[in-house]
Amino acid sequence: MNERRNELDSSGQHLYRRRRFLGIFGSLLGGLLGGLWALAAKADPGAGPAAPRELPLKEADFYRPHDLAG
């Protein structure tokens, strides 16, 4: 016999029921948040400071190839 399954808390509730409820609820919540994060990343993959915008180097004006003497 598993004594833990019959263990009562101070309010008379079975502890294992509360643990099972928290486990299921936590899994659902985690899955929901993970899904939202994945959707957000797909919608805007460049968002966030870790992914800087591309900005190519601009060619300058007012220069010429250097003429070598000789």
Add this chain to the structure above:
Amino acid sequence: MTAVTCELCPRACVIPEGAAGDCRVRVNLGGKLRATTYGRPSAVHIDPMEKKPLYHFHPGALIFSLATAGCNLHCLNCQNWQLSQRGGEEMEQIYRAEPAEVVAAAQAERCRAIAYTYSDPIVFYEYVEDTATLARAAGLTNVFVTAAYINREPLRRLCRVLDATNADLKAFDDGFYRRVNGGTLKPVLDALVTFRQEGVWVEVTNLVIPTLNDDLAMIRRMSRWIAAEMGVDTPLHFSRFTPQYRMRNLPPTPTQTLERARNEARDVGLRYVYIGNVLGDEGSTTRCPRDGTLHIRRSGFVLTENHLTPDGRCPTCNDKIPGVWS
């Protein structure tokens, strides 16, 4: 290996492949010169117009001010040496702001002008030109705060999109430019004349450094040149030196020295001569040259009184006061 010659400023740097010009920010990559700080400002602020300083150009307006790293002079007393005497890769902070974003930000902050300033905007020439073109189309004005060490052709092209400049005239002595700034005098004088010829509103700043350029005879010659070549209505700002960067051995400029300089400049006919970086308002006050009527009073960078008519006339004698007022 293809070296290039930069023709933007009088230095005419010959830049080997992989190296930067003297300004540190124009780099030869694969035989092409790249403006490496284009779209990458390192300083962005909102200032009062009086801080540039411009006293006869939209007084009291806010001006969106930006700069990138780099400079084509190397003044021993530079106030912004952390910005100007570094290449872009050495900066702690680099923003990304393409020209359209700069203009949008200036409008969002209710600025009526954009200043290219702090370091010398000559070295981010292409960024200035593209931003200024968009700014003008959006109804903003463009202000170029510079030491004016630039070749004539690039400057003429840029003037098409500039409205005003505050240009340094650091001394009326070529030796001073060579020793203290790492430049020469004549290109600066030529650039000042070009600004005027191209219709850009010009105000001139002379930073007075004790023992180095505070000789009153030299200040008199400089003022005469300004009167003759730029016109007696050109505002001249004598600015107070404070010890900075590699020139910490000299004391701040005494106020009396600045007042004597101001008197010399007025003696030779300049009509709007100001004193800057000094507490006290008379040296920064605009008065009518004809009748002494108070036009604009300033305290520091804050405009405290403005009695000019909306179209820039003296309320007493109705004379048109030179400047851009509305």
